[in-house]
Amino acid sequence: MTPAHPTARANRVVVVGAGITGLAAAFEWRRRRPDDEIVVLEAGDRIGGKLHRVELAGSWYDTGPEAMLARVPDAVALVEALGLSDRLVAPATTQASVVLPDGRHPLPAGTVLGVPAEADGLEGFLSADGVARVRAEADLPPVQLDGDVAVGALLRERLGDEVVDRLVEPLLGGVYAGRADELSLQATMPALAAHLPRAGSVLGAAAAARDAGARSRGDVDGPVFVTVTDGIGSLPAALVEASRADVRLRAPAHGLRRTASGFEVSAGSMAEPQVLAADAVIVTAPALKAARLLQEVAPSAVEPLAGIPYASMAVVAMAFPAQEVAAGSGLLVPPVTGRLVKGVTVSSAKWPHLDGGGALLVRSSVGRFRAESDLQRDDDELVAAVVEDVADLLGLARPEPLETALVRWGGGLPQYLVGHPGRVAAVRAAVAEVPGLEIAGAAFDGVGVPACIRDASRAVAALLD
Numbered sequence: 001m002t003p004a005h006p007t008a009r010a011n012r013v014v015v016v017g018a019g020i021t022g023l024a025a026a027f028e029w030r031r032r033r034p035d036d037e038i039v040v041l042e043a044g045d046r047i048g049g050k051l052h053r054v055e056l057a058g059s060w061y062d063t064g065p066e067a068m069l070a071r072v073p074d075a076v077a078l079v080e081a082l083g084l085s086d087r088l089v090a091p092a093t094t095q096a097s098v099v100l101p102d103g104r105h106p107l108p109a110g111t112v113l114g115v116p117a118e119a120d121g122l123e124g125f126l127s128a129d130g131v132a133r134v135r136a137e138a139d140l141p142p143v144q145l146d147g148d149v150a151v152g153a154l155l156r157e158r159l160g161d162e163v164v165d166r167l168v169e170p171l172l173g174g175v176y177a178g179r180a181d182e183l184s185l186q187a188t189m190p191a192l193a194a195h196l197p198r199a200g201s202v203l204g205a206a207a208a209a210r211d212a213g214a215r216s217r218g219d220v221d222g223p224v225f226v227t228v229t230d231g232i233g234s235l236p237a238a239l240v241e242a243s244r245a246d247v248r249l250r251a252p253a254h255g256l257r258r259t260a261s262g263f264e265v266s267a268g269s270m271a272e273p274q275v276l277a278a279d280a281v282i283v284t285a286p287a288l289k290a291a292r293l294l295q296e297v298a299p300s301a302v303e304p305l306a307g308i309p310y311a312s313m314a315v316v317a318m319a320f321p322a323q324e325v326a327a328g329s330g331l332l333v334p335p336v337t338g339r340l341v342k343g344v345t346v347s348s349a350k351w352p353h354l355d356g357g358g359a360l361l362v363r364s365s366v367g368r369f370r371a372e373s374d375l376q377r378d379d380d381e382l383v384a385a386v387v388e389d390v391a392d393l394l395g396l397a398r399p400e401p402l403e404t405a406l407v408r409w410g411g412g413l414p415q416y417l418v419g420h421p422g423r424v425a426a427v428r429a430a431v432a433e434v435p436g437l438e439i440a441g442a443a444f445d446g447v448g449v450p451a452c453i454r455d456a457s458r459a460v461a462a463l464l465d
């Protein structure tokens with residue numbers, strides 16, 4: 001049997017993956033262990049993973065994540081720890097609207113990821129029958145849940161189809177590129193799920209989750225979202241510099257085995273791999289890649305990891321000639337509209353620093369889980385189709401773009417399908433059996449940047465504490 005080795009004295013940690021999770025882990029490791037050697041292996045030819053920015057009309061413009069939830073404090077704390085708090089900026093407007101077959105409607109306030117806490121305020125957004133259906137939840141017997149369920153299944157039964165198709169789907173589509181009928185209630189709406197047994201109704205649980213969220217924020221009166229003036233895509237380079245990590249690009253890790261004193265990681269070309277000895281290893285590659293890597297050291301993690309699929313998407317960044325648009329921070333576009341795009345962010349209205357030198361800066365995303373065919377067009381065709389949809393949705397008077405940039409995100413967002421919490425628990429249990437090994441990233445306890453950073457800190461603490 002391989003002896004457990006003293007990770008508390010680790011002096012070389014190998015991090016697999018240079019996305020935000022891997023780089024935040026490297027930074028956190030450096031803060032705690034100033035003298036250790038930190039090697040980050042990255043399969044691709046650049047750092048950042050899903051964090052990416054382009055230059056658009058003279059501004060840095062994010063084509064991966066563009067906003068970070070400030071209520072999960074880890075991202076703001078990281079930016080502060082990097083000494084970059086002067087670059088944090090709050091949105092100038094957060095009023096978004098939902099495009100529905102009968103026109104555009106302002107997103108109702110006070111929902112929990114689209115789940116309403118009351119029927120009042122939904123008039124006009126839902127049909128009269130739809131509102132009546134929500135109101136009638138009070139007459140239903142208390143919710144009885146036996147384990148995890150799909151968000152869609154529960155809400156269709158309790159509140160009717162319109163709440164799902166018009167309100168919840170656009171929000172889940174934005175965050176997960178997923179579908180309410182397949183996504184896990186416990187994983188995507190944990191606060192709501194936690195309040196359901198006591199509340200007995202979805203409306204009651206949504207109200208309790210909303211109020212508990214407000215209470216835990218107390219008097220803290222900050223913005224819900226923030227971004228970084230030169231792009232969230234600027235954080236990877238800052239993290240590499242501050243962590244003084246040895247980042248190796250084009251170095252996919254493809255082998256991991258235990259040795260008497262720790263691990264041996266093989267990376268780079270299969271024919272002539274670099275072989276690195278490591279005292280600790282943190283795997284932050286997407287689930288399927290992580291599954292392959294853990295085959296030998298943590299075989300029981302493989303099946304649950306392989307059960308976490310990903311949705312692919314594309315982001316088109318566009319600069320149009322300066323013109324007035326009245327769409328607030330942007331539009332959510334659910335599948336019921338039959339549109340190609342699933343969202344439009346009017347960045348030059350949303351973010352005060354993105355004035356685009358007068359240009360109108362807009363980004364739009366395409367692609368949902370199990371709708372890969374939306375992306376199967378060549379680049380020019382895809383950009384042209386998105387520009388046409390966006391110009392129509394925003395009613396642009398000058399619809400010819402000055403500049404565009406397309407970024408395709410194959411395997412962009414993990415899908416937290418029904419049963420996800422069980423899969424995560426199984427992966428974590430398998431990894432916990434291997435001293436010196438940790439796994440973290442978007443596949444587990446939150447896809448957002450702050451959640452990834454939180455998971456990176458958790459992984460480092462688990463190895464060092």
Ligand SMILES: Cc1cc2nc3c(=O)[nH]c(=O)nc-3n(C[C@H](O)[C@H](O)[C@H](O)COP(=O)(O)OP(=O)(O)OC[C@H]3O[C@@H](n4cnc5c(N)ncnc54)[C@H](O)[C@@H]3O)c2cc1C
Pocket residue numbers: 016017018019020021022041042043044047048049050051063064065066067068069251252253254284285286289313314315365409412413440441442443447448449450452
């Ligand atoms: C288009 C888009 C928009 C988004 N918008 C937002 C947003 O506005 N706000 C928000 O909070 N979140 C957003 N997200 C989600 C968030 O950006 C991601 O979930 C997060 O950045 C993932 O970080 P990660 O480090 O876990 O994974 P990744 O960024 O995927 O990093 C993993 C890295 O591992 C590398 N890798 C893979 N295999 C290997 C291997 N064998 N060896 C070495 N390296 C390997 C990959 O190349 C990659 O660089 C968005 C995501 C996308 C795709």
